[in-house]
Amino acid sequence: MKKLKIAGFLLIIMLLALAGCGSAQDDDADADSGNDNGGDKDSAEEVRVTLGTGGTSGTYYPLGVAMTEQIFSDVDGVSQSRAVSTGASVTNAQELSEGKYDAVLIQNDIAYYAVNGGTLDDFNDETVDNMAGMTSLYPEDIQVVTTADSDIKSLDDLNGKNVAVGDQGSGAEANANQILEAAGITYDDITPQYMGFGDASQGLQNGTIDAAFITAGAPTSAIQELGANQDVNVLSLSDEVIDNLISKYSYYTERTISGDTYADYGQEEDINTVAVMAIMVVDSELPEDTVYNMTKALFENRDELEAAHDRGTDITLDGARNGMSIDLHPGAEKYYDEEGISAD
Template identity: 30%
Template sequence: MKKRLSFLLFVCAMFILASCSDTEYQYFSIATASTGGTYYPIGVGMGNLWTEQLIDQGIRATGQSSAGSVENIDLLLKGEAQLAILQGLIGDQAFNGTGIYEGRSYEGLRSITFLWPNVEHFVLQNNQIETGTIADIEGKSFSVGPQASGTEQSTLAIMRGMGLTTADISPEYLGYDDTISAMRDGRLNGGSLPAGVPVTAITDMYASGVRADVLDVTDEQLESINELSNVFFRYEIPAGTYPRKEEDIYTIAQSNFLATDKGLDEDIIYLLTKTLYENLEFMYEVHSSAREMSLETALDGVSVPLHPGAYRYYEEQGVDIPDELLPPELQE
């Protein structure tokens, strides 16, 4: 009898343990970019935050590396990522069916929040610098970013505004770390590394003694660039941001934002948005660029309509929401 009772207790215990391990989780993949920039650590940080805070509600999230914004759009469309960090330029083009998305707009694309300014860093070896501005990349071997990345598209947009194409440079298609490594080895003159300040790969460039510098963008160049792609604004990187860089850098930036598909559940996106904003101190420790985030800046530079879940949260918080960001679903 005792043996039978012990066996029954053992079976019950195993059943309970099995039940506990059968928790059904919802997994959220956050598409970012290459590991040397800012997208990746911030995406990983958001994933860690949501998993830590919401695992008891069955939510697990993780950041995944990618080629950047262009691939991230594809990942959203295919359902291979549920969330993605996008450049303002790429998100705007995708939603409106312009630029590289001419005739194939992603009408289901929705925004969640502004994240931080995507600051342009055009770097060039010192012995190749003439004017000290981005015009100096002409005739040089220059990485425009990985193929199908937001870096590539924003770099090409800036070049077009300067009257340049890839025919005017010797183009390479490298990630951030590989760009700096190739410059260190003397195999590459320079490259484009847009990201939040400070960019890890550029900190490494200065700290490790690579003889190179970040190029300035003049007001005239900014005006010319915005004649074709009106999403850029002036941005100054203070002296001392990077090792051994004792002068301000006068460059330009665009907004980065968190995006999703309109098909994701409204309550889930509301919960993710709410959790993010109630734990900003966590994000501030992930990367200094995240310090740009606040309810006051939540919609800065965002041109893609909000997801209904994010809209609901901002409405509750009294955020002033422009008409163009109202979810189309709520207007039908």
């Protein structure tokens, strides 16, 4: 009987020792994997990607939907992806900082100010410290639109008018402010109306506003929607205004939009203007492999972007780093290095 009791006692001791070893090994494995069960974005688990875009009548939204539904949804490391309509660039930067989005579409000028601070009041006191570049997309044209029967033929004619300048705090509104300044016009000289592109199009149709600033790749659906009801006139900027802008703000480039772009909507002449670059940025805490896979998938499925919007044809691997105003995420940089894509 004594022998049986001793054997049983030894067996219990051995089982407890093995359990302790197993627990230590599990703890070591968790430490090696970086998994502290806190749900941070550095864990090996798949992430859900929410992409902040812009208004539904702009260019960001249809491209963002194509990215999330047709491309990123099949990427290794992404369990789910969706695009949401937002107030666009400035809002996107602020809400990326707050963790509401994992990636956003944004103007390169707004991204620069978000990371570095500076001219825009929105980022003077607090910059965004979790933003990293993924890819440059296409030029975003600054379009000042009115109706063909309007007496507004140039920026000078905006004095005393009701002018839609974009959603308050948006990238479009920042552009409107800078362009008016370059023309010697302030908000005191006009009646600024803060509204998105779709609302601006409706306002022009019903006569509650006289002109609208729209920053988006041409052709822009808001202008096409207006043109479906009455002829449009997209103003050209003078050489002086363009020179003033480019000399003061390095991210602007001179741009000519062919008159054919809106020929079906009454536009008769080419449009001389400026553009910024639309870029895609991500939360810098997203895993390197995930962003690498997202970047790779984006350029291997460009046909989905081309089908979503005309500006999809402007998104090329060769131009992926052109106009990128902030540091790249290591995952995106790894992909470009493998493909031999250098900065311009």
